Amino acid sequence: MKYGVNEQGYYGDFGGAYVPEMLYPNVEELRQQYLSIINDADFKAEFDQLLKDYVGRPSPLYYAKRYSEKYGANIFLKREDLNHTGSHKINNAIGQILLAQRLGKKRIIAETGAGQHGVATATVCALKGIECVVYMGEIDMARQAPNVSRMKMLGAKVVPATSGSKTLKDATNEALRDWIANPVDTHYIIGSVVGPYPYPDMVARFQSIISSETKKQLLEHTGKELPEYVMACVGGGSNAMGMFYHFLDDESVKLIAVEAAGKGVDSGHSAATTFLGKEGVLHGSRTILMQTPDGQVVEPYSISAGLDYPGIGPQHAHLYKINRAQYASVTDDEALQAGLLCCQLEGIIPAIESAHALAQLEKMKFKKDDNVVICLSGRGDKDLDTYIKYFNY
Amino acid sequence: MGHRPWTMDRKTMNRLNHLFDTKKDNLLSIYYTAGYPAIDTTVDIAEALEKAGVDFLEVGFPYSDPVADGPTIQNSSQQALDNGMTLNVLFDQLKDLRKRVTIPILLMGYVNPIVQYGVEAFCKKAAEVGVDGIIVPDLPMYEYETMYAGFFKDNNLSNIFLVTPQTLPERIRKIDELSNSFIYLLSSSSITGGNLDVSDSIQAYYTRVKAMALKNPTIIGFGISDNATFTKACEYANGAIVGSKFVKLLESENYMDQIPDFIKSIRKGS
Numbered sequence: 001m002k003y004g005v006n007e008q009g010y011y012g013d014f015g016g017a018y019v020p021e022m023l024y025p026n027v028e029e030l031r032q033q034y035l036s037i038i039n040d041a042d043f044k045a046e047f048d049q050l051l052k053d054y055v056g057r058p059s060p061l062y063y064a065k066r067y068s069e070k071y072g073a074n075i076f077l078k079r080e081d082l083n084h085t086g087s088h089k090i091n092n093a094i095g096q097i098l099l100a101q102r103l104g105k106k107r108i109i110a111e112t113g114a115g116q117h118g119v120a121t122a123t124v125c126a127l128k129g130i131e132c133v134v135y136m137g138e139i140d141m142a143r144q145a146p147n148v149s150r151m152k153m154l155g156a157k158v159v160p161a162t163s164g165s166k167t168l169k170d171a172t173n174e175a176l177r178d179w180i181a182n183p184v185d186t187h188y189i190i191g192s193v194v195g196p197y198p199y200p201d202m203v204a205r206f207q208s209i210i211s212s213e214t215k216k217q218l219l220e221h222t223g224k225e226l227p228e229y230v231m232a233c234v235g236g237g238s239n240a241m242g243m244f245y246h247f248l249d250d251e252s253v254k255l256i257a258v259e260a261a262g263k264g265v266d267s268g269h270s271a272a273t274t275f276l277g278k279e280g281v282l283h284g285s286r287t288i289l290m291q292t293p294d295g296q297v298v299e300p301y302s303i304s305a306g307l308d309y310p311g312i313g314p315q316h317a318h319l320y321k322i323n324r325a326q327y328a329s330v331t332d333d334e335a336l337q338a339g340l341l342c343c344q345l346e347g348i349i350p351a352i353e354s355a356h357a358l359a360q361l362e363k364m365k366f367k368k369d370d371n372v373v374i375c376l377s378g379r380g381d382k383d384l385d386t387y388i389k390y391f392n393y
Numbered sequence: 394m395g396h397r398p399w400t401m402d403r404k405t406m407n408r409l410n411h412l413f414d415t416k417k418d419n420l421l422s423i424y425y426t427a428g429y430p431a432i433d434t435t436v437d438i439a440e441a442l443e444k445a446g447v448d449f450l451e452v453g454f455p456y457s458d459p460v461a462d463g464p465t466i467q468n469s470s471q472q473a474l475d476n477g478m479t480l481n482v483l484f485d486q487l488k489d490l491r492k493r494v495t496i497p498i499l500l501m502g503y504v505n506p507i508v509q510y511g512v513e514a515f516c517k518k519a520a521e522v523g524v525d526g527i528i529v530p531d532l533p534m535y536e537y538e539t540m541y542a543g544f545f546k547d548n549n550l551s552n553i554f555l556v557t558p559q560t561l562p563e564r565i566r567k568i569d570e571l572s573n574s575f576i577y578l579l580s581s582s583s584i585t586g587g588n589l590d591v592s593d594s595i596q597a598y599y600t601r602v603k604a605m606a607l608k609n610p611t612i613i614g615f616g617i618s619d620n621a622t623f624t625k626a627c628e629y630a631n632g633a634i635v636g637s638k639f640v641k642l643l644e645s646e647n648y649m650d651q652i653p654d655f656i657k658s659i660r661k662g663s
C-alpha cells in the first residue's frame with residue numbers, strides 16, 4: 001500500500017515506537033507477531049465469524065434520501081452505530097482480544113475517553129472470560145457515567161485516572177504505566193490508531209472492515225465501487241482510518257476528516273489537532289499534537305469525550321502533511337445542531353463524535369451526482385444527557 | 394568525594410568518563426526535578442548534593458506526561474511546570490550551576506520537549522552549559538542511532554540507555570556498543586518510586602548482566618531508597634541512583650538541612 005506503514009513503523013515522517021525500555025519487549029513481541037497472527041486462517045475465520053454473528057456485520061450502508069435531497073448529492077451513511085455495543089470500537093476490540101489470546105495473555109487493560117472503547121473491551125473480555133481493567137479519566141467518568149456502569153456490569157474494573165487533566169490522555173498514561181508494571185501476562189488493547197508501532201497499523205487493519213464492506217455495498221447501490229467523497233470524524237482517528245483504508249490508493253476519492261473545534265479553533269478550548277498542533281511525540285509515536293512552545297502537551301477540549309484528545313494517529317498526520325486527506329473542523333454547536341438534524345431528517349440519533357462528520361456536510365459543495373459516504377461511527381444513546389441539556393428537551 | 398575536578402580535554406572525555414575512570418565502586422547519583430520545590434532551587438540543591446558527597450547528578454526537566462514515572466516524580470514535574478520551569482530556564486540555571494558545582498551532570502527528560510527545542514540545538518546548548526550526559530527514557534535506540542547519535546557525539550555528550558530484567562542479551566550488547574559512559578540498569582520493570590525487588594530472578598538478572606563483562610560500567614536505579622538497597626545494588630553494579638526517595642525529601646520544609654544526613658544515611662546507614 002502506497003500510504004501504509006514501512007518496516008520501521010513509519011508513515012513518512014510519522015510513527016515509530018517511542019517507548020521506554022520497560023515497554024520495549026511488549027511492543028517488540030507484538031511487532032514480531034501481529035501480522036502472522038492476524039493473517040492466519042484460524043484467526044481470520046474466528047474474527048469474521050464474531051463480526052458476523054456477535055457484532056452484526058456487515059453494518060448497512062444506508063442511502064439517506066432526505067439528507068441527499070437537502071445537500072444535493074447522494075449521501076450514504078455507513079451504519080457503525082448499529083454494531084453491538086453501539087460503535088465501530090467493537091471491531092478493533094474483537095481483533096485484539098483474539099490476538100491477546102493467541103499471545104497467551106491472561107489480563108487485558110484499556111484506556112477509554114467517552115467509554116465506547118472501554119465498553120467494547122469489557123464486552124470482548126466478558127465474551128472470552130478474561131480479566132479486564134479499564135483506565136478512564138476522572139472527569140470522563142463523571143460525564144459518561146452510564147458507560148462506567150455498563151463496563152462494571154460487564155465485569156470490568158474501572159480505574160479513575162486522577163493525574164493531569166483527568167481525561168483520555170491521562171487514562172492512556174495510566175494504562176501505559178500498568179503495562180510497564182505487568183509486562184508479561186497483560187495485553188494493552190489501545191482503542192485508536194495511536195500509540196507505538198505496531199498499534200496504528202494493527203488497529204487500522206481491524207477497522208478496515210468498514211471500508212472493505214463499503215466498497216461492495218456501494219457497488220450494489222450505485223454500480224460503482226468508488227464514491228467521490230468519504231467523510232469521518234477524527235479524535236485519535238480509528239473510525240476515519242477504517243473508513244479511509246481501502247480508498248487510500250484510489251486517488252480520485254476525496255477523503256475528509258473532521259476534527260473537533262470545541263468552542264472554536266482559536267477559542268483556547270479546542271481539540272482541532274491539525275489546526276493547532278505541531279509535530280512531536282505523543283503516546284509512543286511521532287505525530288502531530290497540541291503542545292506549548294516548550295513541548296508540554298496541551299489539554300484539549302471538545303464536548304465530545306471521544307474527540308477530546310490532543311493528538312491524531314501517525315497515519316493521519318502523514319495523510320494531512322502530504323495532502324492525501326483534507327482535515328476540517330466543526331464546533332460543539334455545529335455538531336449538536338447536526339446531531340439534531342440527523343434525528344429529524346433520518347430518524348437516527350448519532351453519537352456527538354459522528355455528528356461532527358455530519359456537520360461538515362453544511363460546508364461542502366457537492367455536484368448533483370456525487371456519491372458521498374459518511375461514517376456514522378456511533379449511536380447517540382450515551383449522549384442523550386448532553387443533547388437534552390443543550391436543546392432543553 | 395575525593396576525585397579531582399574535571400580538567401580533561403572536552404573533545405575526548407566528559408566529566409562522566411573521567412569519573413568512571415577514577416572511581417569504580419559505590420558511586421552514588423541523586424535524581425531530582427529542576428524547578429522543584431521552587432523555580433530557583435535547582436542550583437542550591439545541586440551544590441548541597443555535591444558537598445554531601447554525591448558522585449554525579451541527574452537533573453530532571455519536567456514533562457506533562459511522564460509515563461515512566463510514578464506519582465512522586467510526576468507530582469514534582471507538574472509542580473515544576475506550574476513554577477515556570479522550561480528548558481530555556483533550566484539552561485540558564487545550569488550556566489550558574491557550573492560555576493559552583495564540578496561533579497558530572499546528566500539531564501533526564503522525555504523526548505517531546507527536546508524535539509520542540511530541536512535535538513541538535515538541545516545537544517549543543519547542553520554541552521555549552523556543562524552537561525555531560527542525557528537520559529531520555531522514550532527515545533528509542535533506532536531513532537537515536539539513525540537520527541541523533543551524531544549530535545550527541547559532536548557535543549561530547551553521553552546518551553544513557555536503560556536496561557530492564559526483560560532486555561535480551563543481544564540487545565544489551567547493542568546498547569553496550571552505543572554507550573560511552575555507563576548503562577542504567579533498572580532494578581525491575583516498573584515505573585519510578587517502587588520498592589527494590591530482591592527476588593532470585595532479579596538477582597539472577599544482575600548476575601547475568603555482570604557476567605557479560607560489558608565495556609561500560611553499570612549503575613542500578615529504580616527502588617533504591619536507603620543504605621540496604623544501595624549496598625545491595627553496589628554488589629552487582631558500580632553504583633546506584635536514588636530518585637523518588639530524594640524527591641520526597643524535598644517535600645519537607647527544611648529539606649536543605651536534611652540533605653547531608655540523607656546522603657550519609659544512604660552511604661553508611663543511619
